[in-house]
Amino acid sequence: MLTIKLIRRYLSSGSVCLMLGLYSLSNSALSNATAAPAEQTAVFSGGCFWGVDAVFKHVRGVSEVVSGYAGGSAATAHYEQVSDGDTGHAESVRVRFNPAQVSYQQLLQVFFSVAHDPTQLNRQGPDVGSQYRSAIFFINTEQQQVAQRQIQQFTAAHTFPSAIVTQVVPLTQFYPAEDYHQNFLALHPNKPYIVMYDQPKLTQLHKQFPGLYQ
Numbered sequence: 001m002l003t004i005k006l007i008r009r010y011l012s013s014g015s016v017c018l019m020l021g022l023y024s025l026s027n028s029a030l031s032n033a034t035a036a037p038a039e040q041t042a043v044f045s046g047g048c049f050w051g052v053d054a055v056f057k058h059v060r061g062v063s064e065v066v067s068g069y070a071g072g073s074a075a076t077a078h079y080e081q082v083s084d085g086d087t088g089h090a091e092s093v094r095v096r097f098n099p100a101q102v103s104y105q106q107l108l109q110v111f112f113s114v115a116h117d118p119t120q121l122n123r124q125g126p127d128v129g130s131q132y133r134s135a136i137f138f139i140n141t142e143q144q145q146v147a148q149r150q151i152q153q154f155t156a157a158h159t160f161p162s163a164i165v166t167q168v169v170p171l172t173q174f175y176p177a178e179d180y181h182q183n184f185l186a187l188h189p190n191k192p193y194i195v196m197y198d199q200p201k202l203t204q205l206h207k208q209f210p211g212l213y214q
Contacts, residue, residue, distance in 0.1 A: 037099050039063060042107055043070055043137035043171050045090035046116030047124025051198030052093045054185035055115045055205055060214040061101030066094045067184070068176040070137050077175035085129035092137065094174050102212060104143060108136070108150045110212065112159075112166075114205045119162040125197050134164075137171035144168060 046052045049067040056065045069077045072089035076082065082089045095107060112118050122130045138144040147168045154164060176182075185194050206213045 039096050040099050040104065041139055042095045042097065042104060042143070043092055043139070043174055044095065044107075044111050044115065045070065045092040045133060045135040045137070046111060046118075047091070047120075047132045047134075048127050048193075048197075049091040049093050049177065049181065050184040050194065051201050052111075052115045053183070054198055055110065055201050056093060056095045056107070057183070057186075058202060058205055058214055059097075059102060059107070059110060059209075060212050061098045062095055062107075063098065064094075064096040066174075066176050067181045068092055068094060068174050070171060070174050071135070071169075074173070074175060079178055079181065082131050083129075085131050087131070089175075090131055090133050090135050091177075092135075092174065094176075105146055105150060106209075106212065108147060110205065110209060111136070112150070112154065112164075113208055114201055118154075118164045118166045119160050121165045133167065135167040135169060137169060137174070139171055144170075 044052060044056075053065050053067045056062050069082055069087075069089040070092040072082070072087040076087035077089060081087050082091065097104075097107065116124055116134060118134045120134065122128070122133050124132045124134075136143075136147045138147060151164050151166060151168070154160065185198055188194055189199070
């Protein structure tokens, strides 16, 4: 910040333009110091990605959600192959979020409580197969620790009637799904599968997390 002594010196010397330039640089540095944190990325798998995608799209602080595949190779990251259940892939969503508005732990709470049932092994509702498994693909060690701690807390509190089977594994690569899978619920709100299995998730999101709903 400019001191009064420095300002007086430049005023007396007629260097008003230089003074204004220094003031602008000072304000710029202060602005950068208080800038919002950079967006972060999270990847979750919880059954059919249509409903999981829709849930996170309605969470405040989330800027983008992409449906895709994680856990397998690029060669098999195609819906027809993933649907066979033998590619190693899980239907997943990549979530970009502003940690100043919603934390990774809050996203985990939404994932466990609303987006899917973490006690179902290799299935969700009517969908059966390892491609529908419950998994958290962590980006870094911090996400791994937060996820494992959240599971421990849920387990200790007996939050769910059965054991949590969610995998916590490192993300190697995320592959966006075909265009026709993106934003599926918003584009097909009256599809019977959406009405029966996914629309209720949005209702629960609003009910359980009203402060995060958008």
